[in-house]
Amino acid sequence: MNVMEIRDLSVDYLSNSGAVHAVAGVSLDLRRGEILGLAGESGSGKSTLAGAVARLLRPPAAITSGSVTYHRQDGTAVDVLALGGNALRAFRWKELAVVFQSAMNSLNPVSTVGAQIDDVLRVHVPGMSRDDRAERTTELLKGVGISADRRRSYPHELSGGMRQRAAIAIALALNPEIIIMDEPTTALDVVIQRDILHEIRTLKDEYGFAVVFITHDLSLLMEISDRIAIMYAGRVVETGTAKELHRAPRHPYTLGLLRSFPRLRGPREELLGIPGTPPDLRALPTGCAFHPRCGRAMAECSSELPVLDDGVACLLNGGHGLESHDRS
Numbered sequence: 146m147n148v149m150e151i152r153d154l155s156v157d158y159l160s161n162s163g164a165v166h167a168v169a170g171v172s173l174d175l176r177r178g179e180i181l182g183l184a185g186e187s188g189s190g191k192s193t194l195a196g197a198v199a200r201l202l203r204p205p206a207a208i209t210s211g212s213v214t215y216h217r218q219d220g221t222a223v224d225v226l227a228l229g230g231n232a233l234r235a236f237r238w239k240e241l242a243v244v245f246q247s248a249m250n251s252l253n254p255v256s257t258v259g260a261q262i263d264d265v266l267r268v269h270v271p272g273m274s275r276d277d278r279a280e281r282t283t284e285l286l287k288g289v290g291i292s293a294d295r296r297r298s299y300p301h302e303l304s305g306g307m308r309q310r311a312a313i314a315i316a317l318a319l320n321p322e323i324i325i326m327d328e329p330t331t332a333l334d335v336v337i338q339r340d341i342l343h344e345i346r347t348l349k350d351e352y353g354f355a356v357v358f359i360t361h362d363l364s365l366l367m368e369i370s371d372r373i374a375i376m377y378a379g380r381v382v383e384t385g386t387a388k389e390l391h392r393a394p395r396h397p398y399t400l401g402l403l404r405s406f407p408r409l410r411g412p413r414e415e416l417l418g419i420p421g422t423p424p425d426l427r428a429l430p431t432g433c434a435f436h437p438r439c440g441r442a443m444a445e446c447s448s449e450l451p452v453l454d455d456g457v458a459c460l461l462n463g464g465h466g467l468e469s470h471d472r473s
């Protein structure tokens with residue numbers, strides 16, 4: 146059962162030097178209650194895709210095609226790209242919440258963490274009593290591993306890990322169905338990262354929300370995700386369960402990522418398993434965007450754009466392609 150369906154979604158950043166095709170024709174399902182990992186080198190479009198479905202993109206970003214459908218538990222379908230005003234605000238907190246990499250940026254520095262959770266509840270659940278809000282705040286903080294007395298702490302009084310936990314507690318305040326986490330733990334110590342991620346899994350099992358998890362750490366993604374989507378140059382090139390991708394990656398790019406010790410953030414540099422660097426998104430190579438870096442490229446890879454078929458977009462894997470001139 147899908148909680149969200151993304152179909153043929155494209156996002157450009159418009160600039161004087163041409164449109165940057167950051168997301169190009171992405172179709173992806175998010176199943177209710179799953180953790181979907183999103184991986185790919187820096188600049189492959191992960192954050193832009195997340196921003197599009199959370200409706201957080203601002204100009205110069207422009208959604209140029211596609212649809213995003215959210216399915217409520219009662220069966221109603223919501224056209225996410227058409228939401229506006231109050232409906233959009235309600236969607237963003239009650240149905241979908243986002244946790245960003247830097248918790249400091251999403252927390253208010255002049256308000257205690259308890260007051261920030263209380264604010265969210267007060268604004269979005271007008272009928273909730275003060276006592277009920279206090280109880281819910283304590284419950285949320287406990288749920289992410291913060292003791293109740295810490296609700297009176299200001300963000301700067303908390304460690305990085307605690308701040309991240311507080312940001313997650315705020316995101317969970319209204320019981321959303323979907324949580325998007327964009328590199329939420331990369332700035333943290335590895336041990337703390339793993340602790341927080343295991344708690345997210347526990348919370349997810351308890352509350353039943355689905356998670357879209359974006360990280361540069363593919364090994365971490367393999368550990369915590371149910372399914373993974375690999376992005377390259379704005380497209381999804383492979384999807385599968387974490388086990389499938391780990392055991393038998395089918396796209397040469399996925400294989401390269403697994404063989405590398407990738408630094409997916411920061412300056413673009415060659416990955417050990419993949420020569421070259423990602424393409425300029427203003428002027429993509431013809432055919433498969435990965436072909437200039439692919440050790441297994443065939444002649445047709447430079448003229449045919451492979452479409453995602455049975456979880457992989459690669460001509461080598463029985464995938465069929467579109468002639469370059471068929472591309473919309």
Ligand SMILES: Nc1ncnc2c1ncn2[C@@H]1O[C@H](COP(=O)(O)OP(=O)(O)OP(=O)(O)O)[C@@H](O)[C@H]1O
Nearest residue numbers: 158165167186187188189190191192193409410426
């Ligand atoms: N405001 C902007 N204007 C122009 N181009 C942009 C803008 N924001 C992002 N881009 C470009 O869009 C592409 C996709 O960026 P995006 O941040 O979605 O990738 P990502 O995979 O999330 O990378 P990272 O892991 O570094 O966050 C990149 O080439 C980036 O340079």
